[in-house]
Amino acid sequence: MSHLSPSLAKPAARSARSARAAALAAALAAAPVLLLVAGAALAHPGHHHHEGGFAAGLAHPLLGLDHLLAMLAVGLWSLRQSRALGLGAPLLAAGGMLLGASLAWGGMALPGVEFGIAMSVLLAGVLIAALVKVPTALGAGIIVLFMLFHGHAHGSEMPHAASMLAYLAGFTLATLAITFAGRLLGGVLMARENRLLRGLGVAIAAAGALFALG
Template sequence: MRRSVSLVLISAGLAFCASPAWAHSGATLQGGFASGFLHPIGGPDHLLAMVAVGLWGAFLGRPLVLILPVIFPTVMAVGGVLGMLGVPMPPVELGIAVSVLMLGFMVAAAFRAPVWAASLVVGLFAVFHGYAHGQELPVAADPVAYSLGFVLATGLLHVAGIAVGMLNARPLGRVVTRGLGAFIAAAGVYFLYAAAVA
């Protein structure tokens, strides 16, 4: 469990050393399963939001610990279709930055939301993440394999967040999880600033 915490904290720390929005830079995608799998891990905004979904789900407990990691990739796929079709959306980078900020805040504040509200929040943010990646998907060499890799990596990031969130049952674990939530929220502020001035 300590190894999981260390990996998540190191990954989160690297977020401040990277340019925002790496997970959806608009650059040409190589395509294929491996490329899709590595894509969300290389984007600190996506990585932190996915970990935060898992952390919040673990804090909220059943049934949300199981529901949220299913809602996010499902609705993200809908957002991806909207992105591929070019359906007009509010500024996507701002939506993604707000998702990192708010999900981190929910964890840091130990905010207990009812099932419907947590599902709605996570689903709304998933649309923005999916839309950004959907805009890039048509240039992938193998969109289907790329999508499978991307969804699998997203699910594993949720699981990593849940694993760390399970520490919340212990006093020191609560400090770690809430501290990580505060860090994610702070990263969201940085992403929001970077998106606003871009």
């Protein structure tokens, strides 16, 4: 039975780990697309889930490019932060969304919601491109503030006939999935070359600038 020499075994092991990581990242990066397909299926006239609002809540973050990019950016950026902030980023994003939606449902208007959404995408892209690392408390506040505007928009645009709890569950699930996908994608990029992560940050920032000007 033949054995690989230690010098050949190590690169082979690294290559196998890299392939597994890439496959896992690709699977999680596809999660938002799968959620969108699930939302479309639930929205079929024969299903009652749409009437309850779950499908509408699930699809809303996925159908808006500004929302999608912001959540992906939060996941990407969180990788270079403290362990606590990195692990808590998806929950912080969901919490900011829920807070913003609660304000909308409570009748509290936020000034410049659309501009705030655009700026959250732009600034998140800048943070990624510059590889900015901040204290945990400050980073948590940044994520919640960014997602506050997105959550307010989600709350304001809830269909009239939708169940509030079902709609909330839908967009919370989508938020968690997209943010986790961003973390996995960022992990793969960082394992290869920081310039790829920086370039993605620049692209996200440019998209945010276009949203702000639009």
